[in-house]
Amino acid sequence: MAVATRSVTELCQIAKRASRTLATLDRGAKDAALHAIADALEARTPEILEANARDMEAGRENGLSPALMDRLRLDEARVAAIAGQVRDVAALPGPVGEVLDGGRLANGLAIRRIRTPLGVVGVVYEARPNVTIDATALCLKSGNAIVLRGSSSAAHSNAVLAAIAQEASGLPEGSVTLLTGGREELAELATQNGLVDLIIPRGGDGLKKALEGVATVPVIYAAAGNCHVYVDATADLDAARRIIVNAKTQRPGVCNAAETLLVHVDAAKDFLPGALDELRNAGVELRVDARTKTLAGDGFADATDEDWDTEYLALILSVKIVDSVAEAIEHVNEHGSGHSEAIVTRDVAAARAFQTGVDAACVYVNASTRFTDGGEFGMGAEIGNSTQKLHARGPIGLRELCTVKYLVEGDGHTR
């Protein structure tokens, strides 16, 4: 890949041209390209591991944390798993061409609204080199060209992975592009209006802020998740306990983990003491409101106003007693981030009120918030999760990597 001599604009122009061809490919051609990529990843594993070893060495020299080093590291099994995921994406139904609706108008015009690729998708990401291939597979499957910008700490790994994907795919030059320049590239990529149709950042707040300041092309920002579990007056308290423990502790560092427990006052006395004990035994630090303290004893920190708005991403949970499902809904809409919200209840009216009244991407009844995930939702894979309301809300899968097009057919129709 002799990319060093080309500007970001030139590379995006080549990607745009490639996207014109990709948009016309049948599903079979795209799936064949994905299988060829998977095979090549396996066949060229030694080359990948060699490049990864150079990144790992540089990481050690630069004092990367053990967690980051683990995210950076590839081995034979991890490469095989990446190849397996590419084959899984190939096996998914293709979103392109799906007819969403249509019919024949009164004047005889036949109209169809179909899904069609966005064009060029930029993916900006941090250390994990597997994202290079995961994101590429999803973009190619949905008929898009991809422009990748990874972390410099994974530069060697990403370069080999992206080169293998482009070469093995047999798709036009520019179908898979990795930007390999300096920090100024992010701003260049984010301002390629007319060439780049969407940027998806996969990374922390720093990346998000860096984009927010400069991006003029559309960006779907990765979601923050200040998620709640509300235990209603009529809840099955065993189920409620399982759900809050799962939602808080199964993987506390992710965006669909719960951060606040709301409990109806009528359930509080029976529910809270046992539930809080179990949470504490699971290592959760509890920050509770005054009524919870009165009920459950003094051994808890006070929740401050700030707690209700905080996504801990850690084994910390704030707890509050409410007087009604309406108060729970209001608290969630006031403090939640619109990601994933759950009610535990036996009461159909309460479930209906919560589902209708809560303004969030995913609203659960009697289930943990942890299910918000493209894989769990049967979408096959996701490239991120959105709490925006426009275009994509919830997991971003193949469908969300597409736009629509109206096809209108007449017989010399004029207006």
Place this chain on the structure above:
Amino acid sequence: MAVATRSVTELCQIAKRASRTLATLDRGAKDAALHAIADALEARTPEILEANARDMEAGRENGLSPALMDRLRLDEARVAAIAGQVRDVAALPGPVGEVLDGGRLANGLAIRRIRTPLGVVGVVYEARPNVTIDATALCLKSGNAIVLRGSSSAAHSNAVLAAIAQEASGLPEGSVTLLTGGREELAELATQNGLVDLIIPRGGDGLKKALEGVATVPVIYAAAGNCHVYVDATADLDAARRIIVNAKTQRPGVCNAAETLLVHVDAAKDFLPGALDELRNAGVELRVDARTKTLAGDGFADATDEDWDTEYLALILSVKIVDSVAEAIEHVNEHGSGHSEAIVTRDVAAARAFQTGVDAACVYVNASTRFTDGGEFGMGAEIGNSTQKLHARGPIGLRELCTVKYLVEGDGHTR
């Protein structure tokens, strides 16, 4: 409406609260509100015309053009037409709650993706006071609160219309809000993140530019339309003539009018002389490429490179001969604005190639580009038209004023 003492933020907070209630309303309640608005508009017509007379007087004093004065003017018939449109919107199916897809997952979770209101929609518009009511009807029908910002030239008319809509609707305060302050309000409205979910500008380039510089909430910009009609080698030449004349002349000032005619070389000799004559007789100024000039004679201006990229919005048409459908597609993708593109052909393969290869919101076969319109498409009404690829592409109707929400129901499910 004692709005003068409240800040834009306070007004948007009230609108957000109203939107929480609107989101829970059944279709019947929303339709009843719309009928009450329509009735009130008719009952209070004298009050509306009195306010409008004050705007007209100010317009005369300020030297508004006759065209602008006509757009500003209301009379009994126009008010009745506005009321009629509100009833038409009430008669449309409601988008809220529509189940887009869903099913039962392997683990037994039941999942549905449903349409749900965006929340608060800002509509920024120019002189026409009827937009006050048209936009309000569409937003209320789709369960959204609306914050309107009209032109100062229609201030009195808009104030009465918005007040009637809010009062007659019987909906919570803040369901219909009109901003009545100065120019700085636009920037304030456009930065109400978390309160305003979407802004739709309805107006010219000046409005668009004013928003682009400052908006941090999502904006769907009104579409520009550099639209093409491509006459293929096998076209029915009579149909082609009717279509290009219609697409160019039926209403040249709108975004779905054609700006460039592309003609396959094999059809050029039979088609162009007659078609260009007919267009010229209809008052169209023609700017042609060298091959067209050779064929059709010297009486035409030369098309420059700039012409291919120009949306004339006037009785001007650029004309070019191409050698293949592939060249036509390439020209359209290179120069078009992704709005509405048409091929006239008898050849199934050419139609398929054009529909698949052209990257635009609406792609026509054997029909005029002029049909791109929410009303024509059977969507009932539109609040604008989008050439963006994200969220809404093509006419923006009730459906596009909604987002989606996943409803997930379990039985104590944990992950």
